[in-house]
Amino acid sequence: MRKIEHLGIAVRDLEASNALFEKLLGTPAYKMEEVASEGVRTSFFKSGPNKIELLEATNPDSPIAKYLERKGEGIHHIAFDVEDIHAEMARLKAEGFILLNETPKRGADNKLVAFLHPKSSGGVLVELCQEAPAE
């Protein structure tokens, strides 16, 4: 876990939230990206070595739609930067953490990602992410 790569925040309206977080962070979103497989539209802000990712649902079955329904807007997950996602997944599995993915999948921002179930990690949805190798 080399650093907090980003913090993911669930929002209802990406454009309105982009304007709000631009005021908060003092800098505009530097990119927007849709991840169709996850049913999300995202935007990214820089905060020094870290990023803030806003997530809007693009369909009612999106994990973000379900999260908003249950909990409302707010912090959705924390993502840690890892050097070797396969090694880190094996280490955490051996430590008793529950992985939501058996193998890494491709996430936003050119990353290989995997998630830990919050019930094994203190109520916190944890994402591991590693820069994806060039294709």
Added chain:
Amino acid sequence: MRKIEHLGIAVRDLEASNALFEKLLGTPAYKMEEVASEGVRTSFFKSGPNKIELLEATNPDSPIAKYLERKGEGIHHIAFDVEDIHAEMARLKAEGFILLNETPKRGADNKLVAFLHPKSSGGVLVELCQEAPAE
């Protein structure tokens, strides 16, 4: 907002959670500290340039006790490192954010801190923190 200074996580049992987060992060807590004025005991972990802060309530009126009752264990707040907390508070107030503190107060880890009300910041409890000057 120069970086994510730390992420605050509400926990029920600090010792048990220290053991869990040591496994997760691959590194032990490097310090523990009680902030009597806030009714919390805290522990800190490093993740590169960032920290993870675990917060346990020390009395039933603690904001952490109330949070746990309402939402259970999980991510409680995000803290950003700022260079000049007074200037940042004035900037955010002018932008329409609601400050929970009129002036900075002394928090854990030798910081001057102030909070934004989540209802003005997308459901996210935001802390500003600045390294406190030597006394």
